[in-house]
Amino acid sequence: MPIQINEEKVSLTHSSGSSVEVYFFGATITSWKCGGKERLFLSKDSKLDELDGTKEIHGGIPLIFPQFAKASEPSAETANLPQHGTARYSTWKWLGVDVDNDEELTAKFGLTDAQVPENLHKEWPKKFELIFIVTLTADTLKNTLEVRNKGTEPFGFNALFHTYYSVPDISKVSIKGLNDITYSDKVKNFARFKDVKDSITIDQETDRIYENVPRDEFLIDLGQPGGVDNFTLKKLNLKDTVVWNPWIKARSISDFGDEEYKNMVCVEPGTVTEYIKLEADKTWKGGQILKVQL
Ligand SMILES: O=P(O)(O)OC[C@H]1O[C@@H](O)[C@H](O)[C@@H](O)[C@@H]1O
Numbered sequence: 001m002p003i004q005i006n007e008e009k010v011s012l013t014h015s016s017g018s019s020v021e022v023y024f025f026g027a028t029i030t031s032w033k034c035g036g037k038e039r040l041f042l043s044k045d046s047k048l049d050e051l052d053g054t055k056e057i058h059g060g061i062p063l064i065f066p067q068f069a070k071a072s073e074p075s076a077e078t079a080n081l082p083q084h085g086t087a088r089y090s091t092w093k094w095l096g097v098d099v100d101n102d103e104e105l106t107a108k109f110g111l112t113d114a115q116v117p118e119n120l121h122k123e124w125p126k127k128f129e130l131i132f133i134v135t136l137t138a139d140t141l142k143n144t145l146e147v148r149n150k151g152t153e154p155f156g157f158n159a160l161f162h163t164y165y166s167v168p169d170i171s172k173v174s175i176k177g178l179n180d181i182t183y184s185d186k187v188k189n190f191a192r193f194k195d196v197k198d199s200i201t202i203d204q205e206t207d208r209i210y211e212n213v214p215r216d217e218f219l220i221d222l223g224q225p226g227g228v229d230n231f232t233l234k235k236l237n238l239k240d241t242v243v244w245n246p247w248i249k250a251r252s253i254s255d256f257g258d259e260e261y262k263n264m265v266c267v268e269p270g271t272v273t274e275y276i277k278l279e280a281d282k283t284w285k286g287g288q289i290l291k292v293q294l
Contacts (some may be wrong), residue, residue, distance in 0.1 A: 003097060003107070007170060012107055018035075022134060023048070030042050040163070063159075066085050066159075068272035086105070086123075089117060091115060107168040108133050112127075128149060130145060131148075144236070145161075154280060159276065165231060165264065168222060169264065171262075174226070177215050177218035186265055207246075210243070217235075218232070220233060237284075
């Protein structure tokens with residue numbers, strides 16, 4: 001069955017055998033399998049059966065809108081929003097399958113401001129419509145977010161794909177394509193640095209916002225023979241890229257296994273160091289394409 005739907009989620013399977021699972025809560029992708037393997041990290045302690053709107057999912061691809069952490073100076077409008085905005089705490093609607101052929105399987109999810117929980121909506125009472133488009137091929141997963149301003153005044157927002165990659169061994173991972181880019185280091189009180197090395201490795205808590213990244217393509221090299229299972233990540237119409245691994249701080253995150261930091265890395269394309277300004281009645285689009293070397 002290419003599409004299975006229950007109360008909580010949609011499972012999509014492409015003719016190649018690749019598949020995704022998307023929860024209505026946050027339109028969060030919690031699984032992407034291709035080449036017979038799971039490619040996304042999802043904490044074993046995630047409470048997927050208790051998604052009551054108060055707790056985020058640690059893993060998969062949470063969608064961040066309209067505010068990312070406190071990366072940019074929060075405007076008065078977004079100051080009271082929870083970390084990473086409201087979209088990931090809202091229950092999205094299934095909008096159906098758009099394309100289903102040998103090449104791709106594409107499905108859509110929608111969220112309007114009316115679906116945002118009341119206590120969050122009042123902190124950012126803008127009229128908007130979001131469409132999240134998920135496209136699956138044999139070896140790629142494409143995510144597109146469309147933001148439409150349904151109000152009469154312009155508004156500003158951040159958008160980010162908080163992608164958790166599954167990695168067999170973090171000590172062997174290197175991320176290529178972020179050299180010579182200024183980043184603010186959240187672990188060092190937002191001090192700014194630039195790496196000249198051609199790849200990033202992770203051996204401690206890492207929480208960096210790479211700003212205005214002109215390159216759109218990155219490699220996440222898992223360090224396995226022949227480059228097998230490496231990821232290529234392409235960002236579409238997004239300026240910044242966040243790299244996060246909580247390291248042993250994971251032990252203080254309630255729904256994150258103590259040692260699981262060894263098996264994940266987040267590489268998160270988004271626009272978070274400034275607010276994207278959207279005029280009334282206009283639509284903005286951004287996205288990412290993840291590809292696995294099979
Ligand atoms: O626990 P949350 O809210 O999902 O956030 C996880 C992490 O998300 C990253 O994007 C941030 O840069 C980190 O600072 C943050 O800790």
